[in-house]
Amino acid sequence: MPEPQTARLQLTGITKAYPGCLANDRIDLSIQAGEIHALLGENGAGKSTLMKIIYGVTQPDAGRICWEGQPVIMRDPAQARDRGIGMVFQHFSLFETLSVAENIALALGTGAGTPRQLEPKIREVSQRYGMPLEPQRLVHSLSIGERQRVEIVRCLMQDIKLLILDEPTSVLTPQEADDLFVVLRRLAAEGCSILFISHKLNEVRALCESATVLRGGRVSGDCVPAQCTDLDLARLMVGDAEGLEAEYPKARGGTPFLRVDSLSWHNADPFGVSLQDLMLEVCAGEIVGIAGVAGNGQDELLALLSGEQRLSRQQGQHIRFLDAPVAHLRPDARRRHGMTFVPAERLGHGAVPELSLADNALLTGFQQDGMVRGGLIRHSRVEAFARRIIETFAVKTPSSHTPARSLSGGNLQKFILGREILQQPKLLIAAHPTWGVDVGAAAAIHRALIELRDAGAAILVISEDLEELFQISDRIAALSHGRLSALRATRETSPTDVGRWMAGQFDQPTPTAA
Structure with missing residues (x-):
């Protein structure tokens, strides 16, 4: 032997x-x-x-x-x-x-x-x-x-x-x-x-x-x-696999909430991506998915939509929210208009690792529930908001005082997404919402996004996970070398089509920036 x-x-x-x-x-x-x-x-x-x-x-x-x-x-x-x-x-x-x-x-x-x-x-x-x-x-x-x-x-x-x-x-x-x-x-x-x-x-x-x-x-x-x-x-x-293979009905959007019109932006970073004549519309009551290989302009688009990268007041009309120009506004001003954001990077961008969950809830939720009054933080309101996130989204953590860095990736992602959703936004922009989370947490995140959509919010999801985008998106497009394909109804396209768009093979010519 x-x-x-x-x-x-x-x-x-x-x-x-x-x-x-x-x-x-x-x-x-x-x-x-x-x-x-x-x-x-x-x-x-x-x-x-x-x-x-x-x-x-x-x-x-x-x-x-x-x-x-x-x-x-x-x-x-x-x-x-x-x-x-x-x-x-x-x-x-x-x-x-x-x-x-x-x-x-x-x-x-x-x-x-x-x-x-x-x-x-x-x-x-x-x-x-x-x-x-x-x-x-x-x-x-x-x-x-x-x-x-x-x-x-x-x-x-x-x-x-x-x-x-x-x-x-x-x-x-x-x-x-x-x-x-x-x-x-x-x-x-x-x-x-x-x-x-x-x-x-x-x-x-x-x-x-x-x-x-x-x-x-x-x-x-x-x-x-x-x-x-x-x-x-x-x-x-x-253990319990209920809901893990959910299929969500597709929705038809209503009033346009976000319009990106002929948006071109030159990236001064020689290793970055410049955006060329982007056209995009996200309506109330729909999820729009943006696919793309990493490094094709996703980070630049997110920065421009969130306000981390601002345009001049004269260029403000290239990004309009509820038909008002916002491209020149800071992130906090955009939040006051009803926009919330889930960034691609959890630790250091979506949450401060050393701060407690309650303090991280305050970072973007400070305009909610009277958490700040007269320039003073009302800690009881902050604690209540953090506990509501933890309970609503089943975040596994000992308490709201736990540092963000101690949570598993999926639990921190649920906390960040819950923090933004519970602010009842008119528009939620989420990058890689289920990156690195388990099947149970991913299913919970998808359900939360669908519920927010069905409540009338407009949602833009940027992800490299095509399976996820086809599961939850109502319309879909792809970024390639800073250019965006035309939007198509998800039920009328296929992963093969989107794969071609990701490689820059668009169904119709996209005009270039002047």
Whole structure:
């Protein structure tokens, strides 16, 4: 009989507790060389804590880690990297003021060479794996999707034996995800083990050979994803799968609330995207979806719509809300008109990590419920608003005093979206509303958006998740190189059509800016 293969990574009885929370409860996990293994679970199930223990960021309270058959203690990420473990975090761990090459050089250490010396290899590796990067670009100028590429390429430049990917496709188009899967299968064929965390169950079934499912910090089951349906996996993750496969009726919008008319904007950033003659209309009682590959003008459009980037008063007519020019107004003035915003980046943009949930509720909700009177904050009103968000949107948190950074990605996203929805906006603009959240939280977010639509609000959703856009959008368009396709009714188009638009193949010529 052949001897059993020694697991590359073996976790036994891993336990980690925080005040008021048992994050990991006696978890066992085994990964073989060359295996693509999924780790599934709803937000707050303990996945991120377990990954941080493997990567040396966090130390377990109990349990044992064996690496290639030998007991080890992962004291810090540097030791994990020396053993050949690389990790791509869901929330990026990049220095925004440094270049791509400088960030990668910091991760690889002094022995790998200077940033300039690494530039040819960065270009070569990123091109080989279909994730092209310009090494000299500053990270703050990159889109979310491009920052994800930096994280992945940074790992691929190491001598990787185990690659941990936490929601790697959350901001990728289906085509980009397929390209990434080609890379991952090639790495696995070369003997690299891959631990894959994703809430996109169809991807897990297509890519992963085995899966471990966590629920409430414990292992709730192991399975072969290819032998399961999405609903089977969802039941293992959340127990009750009711509402997870909802189909929402399409709506026809009423009065136009938001009009973007011949909007052209030159981006002074040489690595940014300029917008060319955009035409867009979002009506009361409808959801309009904007698709596009990351880095095609989504960030620039969001900045112009939210007021983070303003135009002159003379250009104000290019963006009109309730038939009044708003392109010159600040974000707070636009909010007073009835506009609310969910930005693409949760931590640092949608919420201040160090502040409590109550204080984060105040940041954009200060005009609601008399929270500020005579220049003074009425803390009881702020607390009540934060508690209402937590209760209405089932945010898992000990209290409204909990810092935003301590919440799981899905729970923080529900809090941010709830904060904006409960302000009863006339127009909600949301970027990547379900990025990195589990199937249960995504279903709850979709239901909330549909309810807001049915209450008469206009909603604009910008996302790279085509499946999501087709599920909730009434009309859809796509951005490509700063140009916007014509809007089409979702029921009258297909993902293939939108894929062509995303590549710049519009159904009809789009006029260029003068």
